[in-house]
Amino acid sequence: MANHSTTDVLICGAGAAGLTLAIELARRGVAFRLIEKMSRPFPGSRGKGIQPRTQEIFEDLGILDRAVAAGGLYPRQRIYRDDGSYLDTDMAEDADPTPAEPYHLPLMVPQFVTERIMRERLNELGHRVEFGCELLGFEQDGSGVIARFAGPNGEETLHARYLVGADGGRSFVRKTLGVDFPGKTLGVHALVADVVLTGLAPDAWHQFNDGDMERMVAICSLAGTDLFQIQAPIPPDAQADLSADGLNALIAGRTGRADIIVRSVSWASDYQMNARLAERYRVGRVFLVGDAAHVHPPTGGQGLNTSVQDAYNLGWKLAASLRGAREDLLDSYEVERRPVAEAMLGLSTRLLDAQKQGGMRRGREVRQLDIGYPGSPLAKELPERKGGLRAGDRAPDAPIRGAAGQPARLFQLFQGPHWTLLVHEADGALIEARPGLHVHHVGAQSEVVDAWEHIRDAYALAPGECVLIRPDGYVGAILNADQTAELEVYLARMGVARLEEESK
The missing domain is CATH 3.50.50.60 (FAD/NAD(P)-binding domain)
Known part of the structure; x- marks a missing residue:
């Protein structure tokens, strides 16, 4: 039953x-x-x-x-030449963190x-x-x-x-x-395997025969584990041998080296790229x-x-x-x-x-920092902005100082399942906090002090403007702080009701 x-x-x-x-x-x-x-x-x-x-x-x-x-961070890529020499390069373009983008490397x-x-x-x-x-x-x-x-x-x-x-x-x-x-099948059959391996240092992403889809093999240490990952394209109709012996034969055949030995296989798979x-x-x-x-x-x-x-x-x-x-x-x-x-x-x-x-x-x-939803039906601007941060964009981070003197970040204010309303240099509590909505006033005499002007640089809010941040960290709406009726309509549509409405 x-x-x-x-x-x-x-x-x-x-x-x-x-x-x-x-x-x-x-x-x-x-x-x-x-x-x-x-x-x-x-x-x-x-x-x-x-x-x-x-x-x-x-x-x-x-x-x-x-x-x-x-x-951990990705290691440098080590590209081997046919004579056994190699060149080390960075996997990704180097980028420093900024106040608006605190994380910069994969x-x-x-x-x-x-x-x-x-x-x-x-x-x-x-x-x-x-x-x-x-x-x-x-x-x-x-x-x-x-x-x-x-x-x-x-x-x-x-x-x-x-x-x-x-x-x-x-x-x-x-x-x-x-x-x-x-969609389409991309004509690449490949294997991937997590293995215990000797013969290669864990400080690089080892790339052999780069660009040769018949002989290429990449071997990379998996950060935080004692495993290496092997990646290699294989012939379209080949039966992949994912055993330690099969992987050793593939590595020896493609690298010409006998010192790289797979000791055991933790997990392995072959797949068609689609x-x-x-x-x-x-x-x-x-x-x-x-x-x-x-x-x-x-x-x-x-x-x-x-x-x-x-x-x-x-x-x-x-x-x-x-x-x-x-x-x-x-x-x-x-x-x-x-x-x-x-x-x-x-x-x-x-x-x-x-x-x-x-x-x-x-x-x-x-x-993926530039992903946004500018054309979304949830993106609202009154009046429409001509440049700078727009509704639908990812909401930037910024270092701030609390009125009590301690440093913090906007992302700490955003953290949690709520919406966040930042009210910039506006008098009074123009809209009330409620379940699902946190309200923060930004200004020299407010609870949030833009001590290093990073909010100004990232958000470009005029005095009296406010920005509503969605629970997933994107800008929902940018309005003047006196447009409380429009903001209430928007919040009601999102299910963020005033307290007296919740109790009805």
Whole structure:
């Protein structure tokens, strides 16, 4: 006999996207279930680059310091010539942190470590992953989704207000919805393996035969572990030998060296590189996030980051909808995120083409700091600004000083599941704080002192202007502080009601 239960959100898939969404819902007090078909956590490091924008998200989620401590920066790339000599180069363009952009270089954290840190954070918030639970089917109507899944305790039927498919490139949720997944196979068959290896120093990303797609092999130490990762293209129709002996034969054949020895294999996989994008991210009460919505080559380290940011965008909107926000708020998820994935697919494919020629170099575009939603229906400006920071842009950080004298940063004010209103040199409490909205006054005699003028440089607010920062760190609205009626309408649409309205 099947069990029957209810929840607000059912998340199918406990990779980086599903875990991010779960953390977002957990810290907002939303009821959810997070199920994962695999019986234990994913053991590999397919996605290992944490880009600067994702580092900002990890700070908000309360896991950045743990991720940095568990991983490290990317090493230099060591490109070997045929005579055995080599050239060391930087993997990415060097960039210094700025007041507005505190994180500037990609971190290397193996995927299994990132997901472990996320599960620990989820546990702190009182929730856990339900491993060994496979979604069998679902139907939806105007009130929610009826889902059937099988787990350790038998088959269960669950009624959820919303279902989110975070179940990877072969997504069962996407296929059940009948959503097309157009794109192309990129003609590259490759292997990736996490191994214990001797013969190479861990201080470099070792690149042999760069640009030769028949002989190329890259071997890199995985920061924070005693493992190396091997990456290599293999012939399209070849059967990959992922054993230690098979990998040793491949390395010896491609490098001409007998001193590089794989001692054991922790995890290995072979795959065809694809670039595909789901035609829709939402069907009724069902949403797609992460690889269920987009797959792409690993070049540029964009995939896991884009997946995390999908979930970060959707999480606060689901919570707001459950609290009474206007229904069209949920439509903005696809409007904002699908073009980002489309651009990312193009970038990853271009970087793959560059890698085939040898000498791929990653510039500012991979850091994801310039991603924004300027055309979003959620972006509001009164009056419209002609330049500088615009509604829909990423909200910059800035060092500040509190009125009591202690230094802080804007990102510390933003941290948490709330909206933030910065009111610049305006008199009085023009709009009240409430559940889900923090209000901070900025000025020489205010609680937030722009002691080093970094807010002025980043936000260019005139006296009497205010900027409303979304829970996901993007600018929602820029208005004059006396436009309280317009601001109240905007907040009501987002489900951020005044206290007297909450009590009705």
